[in-house]
């Protein structure tokens with residue numbers, strides 16, 4: 001069987017006396033964008049810094065494409081690109097000088113340096129700024145340079161720590177687009193405390209709370225994890241709540257006021273069909289009916305509570 005791209009086994013980390021990460025295990029077997037989600041101080045940066053070999057774990061093992069990061073850190077790092085929370089940029093270098101420097105640091109062979117930098121400049125949409133000093137770029141473009149240095153050596157795994165932090169909405173959209181593009185030919189892990197970011201960018205979610213992994217699965221699984229789906233219903237001439245509750249397949253009815261209701265159900269389509277039929281027969285004048293997905297925010301809050 002093929003080695004997983006990332007394998008984390010019983011990972012724990014302690015800063016002096018405080019445990020920041022406690023017994024986390026997971027595997028990333030296939031390509032995709034994996035969101036590492038958690039509130040501030042949950043342990044995201046610590047986990048990412050360990051995966052990328054920036055800090056050494058107190059306990060446990062990390063393997064990158066089968067290479068033990070503790071035993072062979074240099075070999076493992078060849079497969080990793082990392083954009084830390086504060087990008088390691090040198091403001092007094094031009095974009096091109098900086099990327100050349102990074103490519104050399106990452107063991108790109110001399111005869112491939114130029115083409116590697118050209119490729120990454122184009123990929124990140126910064127070719128036209130190649131001669132500009134990094135300190136004179138906007139935040140969004142500085143972040144692009146940060147991303148470029150993370151992929152200049154074509155690593156199999158790229159790790160982004162809060163990549164859209166501090167950017168304006170347009171810049172955020174552009175950076176998300178770039179991350180999706182980069183993930184087409186490699187695995188990406190990105191950390192964020194923003195739920196909509198995960199929804200917009202990721203295929204899979206790993207959620208950390210208080211140093212523990214509380215969820216790992218697809219975005220859809222996360223979405224359905226805690227709270228069952230509900231129906232939102234609006235009628236001009238609604239019946240009594242009890243009458244709605246009697247409909248087969250309806251598990252509960254919550255009155256939201258102004259002739260609106262939230263219904264918990266067993267099977268969406270069957271219940272929708274019955275409500276529409278009854279409404280037509282009894283002239284409830286149905287004006288809106290839709291399946292509500294539980295918001296990521298509410299799941300986030302539930303999972304956080306679970307972890308406590």
Ligand SMILES: Nc1ncnc2c1ncn2[C@@H]1O[C@H](COP(=O)(O)OP(=O)(O)OP(=O)(O)O)[C@@H](O)[C@H]1O
Pocket residue numbers: 015016018019020038039040041042043044045046047193
């Ligand atoms: N160098 C350090 N020394 C001591 N404690 C630290 C250090 N770095 C992080 N911590 C603590 O470890 C815990 C986890 O921090 P970490 O930065 O990994 O969380 P995070 O999820 O990345 O949060 P944020 O989104 O705020 O960066 C926090 O309680 C934090 O205060």
